[in-house]
Amino acid sequence: MSKKTGRAMNIMKQFVLGRRLVGGWALDQGVTLDDAAAIRLADTLAERDWQTPRAADDLDLSLLSFLILETAHRYYVQADKALKTCQTEEGRTLFPAAMLPARLADLAATLRFYNEAPVLAESLPTNGLASLQSLTNTLFAVIAAQFPEHMAEVHPQVMRAEVAEVVRAGFARQAAHVPVYSPTHLEFMGAVDKTRCIFAPSGKYWGARDYDPARGFEANVRQFGEDLFRFMTVAHKERFKGLAFRLPASFSDSIERLAETTATLLDGLNRIDPAGSNCLRHVDGKPGWKFEWAGEPMFLTAFGVCYPADHPRNPYGFDYTYFFFQPDFVLRNHPGLINGKEEISRQRILASFHKDGMDYDNVGKEAEHARYLRPMDADGPAVAWWEYLPARRMAEQPLPSAV
Numbered sequence: 001m002s003k004k005t006g007r008a009m010n011i012m013k014q015f016v017l018g019r020r021l022v023g024g025w026a027l028d029q030g031v032t033l034d035d036a037a038a039i040r041l042a043d044t045l046a047e048r049d050w051q052t053p054r055a056a057d058d059l060d061l062s063l064l065s066f067l068i069l070e071t072a073h074r075y076y077v078q079a080d081k082a083l084k085t086c087q088t089e090e091g092r093t094l095f096p097a098a099m100l101p102a103r104l105a106d107l108a109a110t111l112r113f114y115n116e117a118p119v120l121a122e123s124l125p126t127n128g129l130a131s132l133q134s135l136t137n138t139l140f141a142v143i144a145a146q147f148p149e150h151m152a153e154v155h156p157q158v159m160r161a162e163v164a165e166v167v168r169a170g171f172a173r174q175a176a177h178v179p180v181y182s183p184t185h186l187e188f189m190g191a192v193d194k195t196r197c198i199f200a201p202s203g204k205y206w207g208a209r210d211y212d213p214a215r216g217f218e219a220n221v222r223q224f225g226e227d228l229f230r231f232m233t234v235a236h237k238e239r240f241k242g243l244a245f246r247l248p249a250s251f252s253d254s255i256e257r258l259a260e261t262t263a264t265l266l267d268g269l270n271r272i273d274p275a276g277s278n279c280l281r282h283v284d285g286k287p288g289w290k291f292e293w294a295g296e297p298m299f300l301t302a303f304g305v306c307y308p309a310d311h312p313r314n315p316y317g318f319d320y321t322y323f324f325f326q327p328d329f330v331l332r333n334h335p336g337l338i339n340g341k342e343e344i345s346r347q348r349i350l351a352s353f354h355k356d357g358m359d360y361d362n363v364g365k366e367a368e369h370a371r372y373l374r375p376m377d378a379d380g381p382a383v384a385w386w387e388y389l390p391a392r393r394m395a396e397q398p399l400p401s402a403v
Contacts, residue, residue, distance in 0.1 A: 037171045
């Protein structure tokens with residue numbers, strides 16, 4: 001390995017490791033950011049003079065690195081090719097310190113777009129702004145290129161008391177819910193670590209707000225719909241994979257109860273669908289049907305406590321019901337599901353589960369929505385959750401007899 005390649009790999013590892021370390025440290029120290037706080041910090045740092053020499057322990061430089069890595073953690077940013085050349089002679093030219101104010105302004109603009117996106121709208125908002133994936137990598141590349149002494153010890157420089165004090169004093173988080181720090185997300189990631197799905201560990205996920213029993217089912221569905229709309233807005237640009245919704249275990253204490261919960265949840269979402277889809281009017285067990293919401297078809301995976309520990313839809317020991325939503329535009333961009341690879345990938349996933357005694361099959365479940373739930377037995381018939389849709393159950397009730 002050349003010296004140049006070694007340096008490049010080191011910076012990429014520092015980014016990935018730093019994102020995780022700083023996210024955990026921020027949570028432990030109570031200095032996690034939300035978008036509004038990150039915008040204020042970006043605006044403040046954009047006003048600094050970055051073309052003057054700075055020591056490795058410069059506080060502004062540490063705050064800049066904190067902003068980059070904490071934002072990268074909240075948005076699951078991966079290290080990309082911008083970091084491969086940043087410490088070469090060419091990289092020092094490509095990533096000058098003079099570009100920091102403009103890129104910080106771009107970072108604030110994208111965060112502002114996400115922070116101010118409508119709660120619900122007929123279609124997902126779009127724009128031509130740069131992604132946080134691109135911007136955080138570029139900003140980190142500038143630090144590596146222009147402040148190598150700081151980069152050499154970037155993690156301890158970010159995770160020090162002085163940085164925490166400044167963030168608490170001037171850039172405190174106000175939002176009660178930040179998806180990546182939510183209890184739902186933190187627990188769901190524990191399940192991701194345990195799953196036999198070969199693609200799960202590399203995914204980018206968020207957690208929705210928790211179900212609040214005091215508010216009733218309809219209000220909780222409305223709240224989840226708002227979280228789903230924001231997730232879909234972000235997922236388009238940042239290539240997220242899915243959103244998890246956590247409900248009490250009682251919603252899946254039997255396979256019938258889980259089927260009913262699935263039908264009621266989708267019915268509730270359909271009623272507040274900003275695009276006004278009537279997709280639930282004609283659902284049956286035939287292939288081709290998709291649940292649509294906000295103008296986007298999507299796939300749903302249900303996990304419930306009714307399933308035994310060796311079942312692929314058991315929530316991996318957590319005492320909750322989980323629904324995992326994946327818009328089709330996410331799946332269309334998955335490298336394992338495009339260019340004719342879908343069937344091969346599905347067979348690899350099935351084999352991975354089979355190896356650990358967690359068998360399932362798709363015979364009689366060729367329709368995507370027939371796989372939202374799984375039967376108790378691997379070769380059992382599809383769980384027809386659609387038979388529990390409120391409109392269908394009302395239609396099947398006998399008319400009252402004449403008096």
